Amino acid sequence: MSGSGTTRRDLFKLGAATAAGLIATRLGAADGAEPVGMARPVPKAPFNPATATAMPTRNLGRTGLQVGLFSLGGQAAIEKANNEAVAVPLIERALDLGVNYVDTSARYGGEARWSEQYFGQVMKRRRKEAFLATKTHDRTADGSLRILETSLKLLQTDHVDLWQLHAMSTMDDVEKVCAKGGALEAFQKARDQKLVRFLGLSGHTDPDVLAEAIRRFPFDCVLMAFNAADTWHLPFKKTLLPLAIEKEMGIIGMKIPARGRILEGVPPPPPTQQRGTAKHDRPGTLTIKEAMRYTLSHPVSTVIIGVDNIAQLEENIRIARDFLPLNAAQLEALEQKVKPVYGQASWYKRDAPANPPK
Template identity: 40%
Template sequence: MEQRAYGTTGKQFPILSFGAQRIVDEHHCTEEEAIQIVNRAIDEGITYFDTAPSYSQGQSEERLGKAFQQRRKDVHLVTKTHDRTRDGSLRLLEESLGRLQTDYIDEWRLHNIMTMEELDRCFAPGGALEALIEAKEQGIVKSLSISGHTNPHVQLEAIERFPFDSTLVALSAADHFIYSFAHEFLPKAAEKGVAVVGMKVFALGKLAPWYEKALRYTFSLPISTAIVGMESMEQLEKNLAIAKSFTPMTEIETLEFFKEIVHLANPDVLRWKASEWMSGQWYVRA
């Protein structure tokens, strides 16, 4: 697979990375299957694994911890805090370390900062950013990150305020049409040397009928890597095949793809860009 630089960290990762949200009972993936899928991914060169304590109440983290065993040093492990306070975030980190069976996290991420108000809470005295800085100073985490699904202006403000090593943002082809991280965020992140990880590649399954095109679109963006959720060996192998044969989309291919999917640009489909998850109304910028 093509390898790309991870911002200015000196690291490189394949264009396909592993979103671990789906290797859980909730997505009909058993523990045995999860361990097999994760180890197959590592065997095939995938080294970047993204999880969070909120994914199935910690089951995602637990299964990654069991899967890695003696392979911990072979992977770049990312987890998150959804708490907006210092104390709450440090408690989450301690719990994550236990479930992941490790004494360090390669990257710790503020999870889904949707609004400026949430960003302000994280940056305020006693906010979650204090926890990130303390954990890095103590060597418990190696690098710091922030994620956002909704409003690129929030993440733009975040990287102006603090030198995050990376960002995780929504970069499906359907995201192109409104609150576009591709248009508004990627140029500034590149200017600052901040690594960008793409997510929501299949738009919660709505782009499944255009499976290969959806992956190729996101891979074609100027990003470091894209995380894709995989709950079966079949999905992993399919994604690996596309990643290994990847060629960038041409402008004409991209335009034709957009014409096929523009009808998906509504808040019932792009729920992460709605005012609330199921509101049916677009998010409105402050």
């Protein structure tokens, strides 16, 4: 390589530029956009006229968006293969009912990326109504740009509102994305090209990891696992939440029902279908209303929840519409109520414990 005058750094620059060029070229071919190299206009903020009367709204940090208390997650029915007949009407109904924030990922729905496909079928007609968030799991700039290229194609749009680092789990992840050639280079390039409006990150495993990342880079939003069991093991609300508030970030809560593990009346699946150390060995202890009220009683912007059917969607929106904050005593009571199942409700965290003995 040295003999040709081309270094590995040069090759990286070439690869990243090629990926970015592919994005711009394909968008231009698809929607008549301006030629590559010319400035793109700043995308307009989405607006769903149904939101104001559907549920209370809060600021999404410094983004300028007022987001409804309930937002639609792109898992559950929306990540299942060949589930268009269920997933697409769910997304349509959510927008009809005033949801104005939707979240997906390049990893939802396996290699086919079913979740992004389903959202794309709706976004091609209703893009202006939804703040659209997706994610990259690649820690490199070149890989992340290629993931974004496919995301834009599947989502049938020329930009996303929020692009996030997916599942930041270890300090090594932080080092990789911050390094030369790391994903944050792609994030800044994509924002400069107006392919994304805002930058964020997500994490489930360790609040200290996300805290370190947002100390190093001025992310706009953070998507954190935060449910009523949070206080019992590696609490995000003690380490990460105050820092995100200080930095005026949009704060999105997830894992509210912990995939059903926190909810009463939801039996555990067979042991062969479980993974991790925190086994789901008993029904949960909270209602979905209690679970949502707990998280929404903290200074988060919104909560994202995946649903299996329209009935669940409508119930969650009703809870958001009628939301009243809990006081400190009520919050503590819910924490105590969930304590017998806090292990299974925190299965995604580092060193997740087993449930206490029955």
